[in-house]
Amino acid sequence: MTDRSFTLILIGLLVLALIASMAIGAFLFSPAQMFRFAGERLGWLAPNPAEALDGNVFFVLRLPRVVLCGLTGATLGLSGAVMQGLFRNPIVEPGLAGTSAGAALGAASVFVLGTQYMNFLSPLGTAAVPLMAFAGAFAATMFVWKLSTRFHHTNVFTLLLAGIAVNAMCSAGTGFLSYIARDPQARSIAFWNLGTFTTADWHRTTIVAVVFVACLAPMLRHGKSLNALMLGEENAGYLGIDPEKLIFRLLLINTAMVAAATAMVGVIAFVGLVVPHLLRLMRASDYNFLLPASALLGALLMEVIDVVARVIIAPAELPIGIITALIGAPFFLWILFRQRWGRLDG
């Protein structure tokens, strides 16, 4: 099996997961129904009044959710792969490195403090939330990076500790903001720290889609650079790469991508850790393969988890972050133990 055929299999599975996610929930839709709805919207078919509600639910509630979920999963998977390449360590991802928590804090501050205390944001309009999320994510990531990387070498334990510290500070900040929030628009602590797709709508989904698409192409182009970085920054330099510029540029794009998704969905941890790791185990560490595959597997995993979140305690919904933590935390411990016993070279 080649990397390419593996990737094609991932694409196939993703398509199946998307269909399942579109079909399953409080409303159950069959593929035939979905085609009919699409046909009606496009004007090919005459509208069927008996299915008017179902069609509306599908397009207004279900579809944006499925799209947002997939985009978020792709973002997190890809981000995990990139960050692991930049830090040259398998125990890095936007959740553990503080990026997501910083984004949540930035976004929450706009929701809660809003126009009252942050007048300088008013001219930005709806862009204020993603921009502040970006600022928060960037600050958090830079802090963790500067603390843990000295002379081009990343100390893993410092990285993890700094990540814990930044995460704690940011979630405390977000929690506090939720607590004092007067404005009904402010989201709850549960939203920020546990993530949920319940409130997905086309507005939010579009924001995430635009940012994701803008960031995807530049990132996918860096498969070779991330491979070369594995040799160390000096050797990557001899191969014609500028490691400092590369790292900074990729961190910037990565932060933007994660910030947009987190601002709309809340913090979802561990996906960026699990996805690239599974791919390395199952297939290869070559970044030319790993980057697109991480996006695909991330989307696939997220869709499956969202279906579970919708169904397991229906009609109520479980926040996504609980499920990803249930899966991700033991996985994380397993990686740690393997590293300590030297079986995974690192």
Next chain:
Amino acid sequence: MRAASWLGVAAIVFASRAAVADPPPGDRVVCVSKQINEFVYDIGAESHLIARDLTSIYPPQIKKLPDVGYHRALSAEGIVSLRPSVLLTDGNVGPNEVLDRVRAVGIPVVTMEPGDTPDAAQALMLRLGDYFGRAAAATKLVASWKKSMAELARTAKSWPADKQPKVLIVHFGQIANDYLGVAPKGAAGQILEWAGGRNALQATGRMTRLTPEIIAGAAPDIIIATDIGFDRYGSAEKFAAMPGVNLTPAGKNLRIYRIDETEIMYFGPRTPAAVTKIAHWLHGP
């Protein structure tokens, strides 16, 4: 006095009618307000209902209906999957996007705000009577409600300030699983005043998150706890042992009473009975 009260009600009804006409209720009404649900049963329109929210538990037969969750943690898709003809609320729902999303899917949402006074609550009942085609029943019920309120006003003793015990009304918030103290504003505060009690809290909002220090600082002579919060402890003795409560006169003298939240958290036909009950607790027979 009576005439003025009727005028007040009429004004409110008129004002609400002047608003855009509500879509007809149909047979599949999902109502996520415990106050409105109680009134619907009162006027005999319960055949329209197919689902309720978690906190609508009066009258007891409403519990046979499926519930769509806590009214501040609703799921749009969950509600819509019941294919309701109308979603009926009192405006107190969460998360904020829920109503918009239900509307966006094409389900009509009707919001009837209950207001802060018995007059407003009575106007609500009349409005519901019109809405469900049970105007006659509603009018009759409001009339007898007004009669019992007037009766209450007449017979209620006016207690001098030093004879009014300090009372803390403790409600339970299911979103954050914490205890909330009821402030003077709002239905419960008003009911307490009619019953001849002084509110131990002087907060300005409607509810205050309670901490042991706030409870101890308020030093109430009597604590009235709503059902869910009280039942978490199960008995007055256990409730009295709660940190903060154990330092209050109410805790030490075991003057802790249980009441259903549907009796005091909003105005309804049972309000006079609730006032009488509380007055009895406060001042004796």
Next chain:
Amino acid sequence: MDDAAVILDGVSRRAGGVQILHDVTLGFAAGRFNVILGPNGAGKSTLIRIAAGHIARLEHGTVSYWDAPLDTFEADALARRRAVLSQQIEMAFPLAVEDVVMMGRYPHYRGVPSARDREIVREALALVEMTERRHQLYPTLSGGERQKTQLARVLAQVWQEEGTLEQTVLFLDEPTASLDLHFQLQLLATARTFLRRGATIVASLHDLNLAFDFGDRFFVMEGGRLVHQADAPEDMPKELIERVWRVKADPIAAGGRTRWYFRV
């Protein structure tokens, strides 16, 4: 007199308050196995890094390749002409051997490698005798196998389209450190075969005898200065060796070549 592939002129370097190199002027001979010798702290590694172009801005001195100053080369163009093999590389993630070697071709292609790139990788693997292990994961290799893989990588990096290694430079910075004797000899012997295709090699080695076995030109560093240049092992005076390395050195004749026995 040889052509000089790489010329350093008046190069000085100061870092961390210490003068690491003093006014070094030399030319590494084209098409030859140049060896930099000297004890620890003599500045060998820094010399290689500066010659390889790792340190972008020099306060004093210039470096030129075939008479063109180093700073006129674009990063990619330079990467296609010179490669550096350093000491043991630990990789954080398990890549296959052939993927590691393919990295050497990165400066040569955008996007996807061509058939020629893949062919060159195969040939490089064959030259280092790692063909059978091309699918094996790098972290599972022994130290010697890893260095052979890296050698194949740097070879692939400077391998020109036409198959020649003319006008290319391979820097080997202590490549044999912590390797078994077998791999030390194998590595250096393989590197020497590149000279046949026109490559220039600049290596820093610890072991004097090994250096004399494989090297053509010798540059002795002491305290950041170039203290001696020799065009043959025989041109290394005993007094110099004894002074620079602080040992007693006794020459041994072995098959017509002079080697040394060292004592403290």
